[in-house]
Amino acid sequence: MPPLPEIRMPKLILLLLALLVTLLSSCQKQNTATKAASSPANQPTSATGPAGFPTPVLNKPYPGTGVVAHINRDEGWIEINHEEIKDLMPAMQMEFNVKDKSLLDRAKVGDRVDFTIVETEKGEYLTDIKPAAKP
Numbered sequence: 461m462p463p464l465p466e467i468r469m470p471k472l473i474l475l476l477l478a479l480l481v482t483l484l485s486s487c488q489k490q491n492t493a494t495k496a497a498s499s500p501a502n503q504p505t506s507a508t509g510p511a512g513f514p515t516p517v518l519n520k521p522y523p524g525t526g527v528v529a530h531i532n533r534d535e536g537w538i539e540i541n542h543e544e545i546k547d548l549m550p551a552m553q554m555e556f557n558v559k560d561k562s563l564l565d566r567a568k569v570g571d572r573v574d575f576t577i578v579e580t581e582k583g584e585y586l587t588d589i590k591p592a593a594k595p
Contacts (some may be wrong), residue, residue: 556585
């Protein structure tokens with residue numbers, strides 16, 4: 461058997477590091493694909509909801525009712541003192557980001573409104589708002 465060629469230690473270390481980086485990057489890609497396949501839309505998020513409430517479901521619309529406390533058109537959010545939002549959260553005053561800033565033109569501070577919240581991976585977003593139906 462012929463003798464093996466001499467490989468200098470620095471070259472060997474670089475070769476092993478390159479192999480390690482390649483293996484790690486392929487593992488990360490596989491994990492991402494596995495997560496995407498196991499977390500389709502309308503599945504519970506990994507975060508838990510408030511105590512006494514189920515885990516929120518991604519992309520599910522949750523209807524709510526409350527009174528507008530503040531509107532920030534520049535930053536794109538509205539603060540609503542809302543009643544319990546069934547299966548999502550207890551009654552509280554909370555800021556909600558909006559996907560479309562034009563929604564903020566549909567209400568003013570002090571208005572009683574019906575609204576819809578959608579839970580996403582990045583948080584809750586207000587997707588619809590209108591004057592509340594008269595009781």
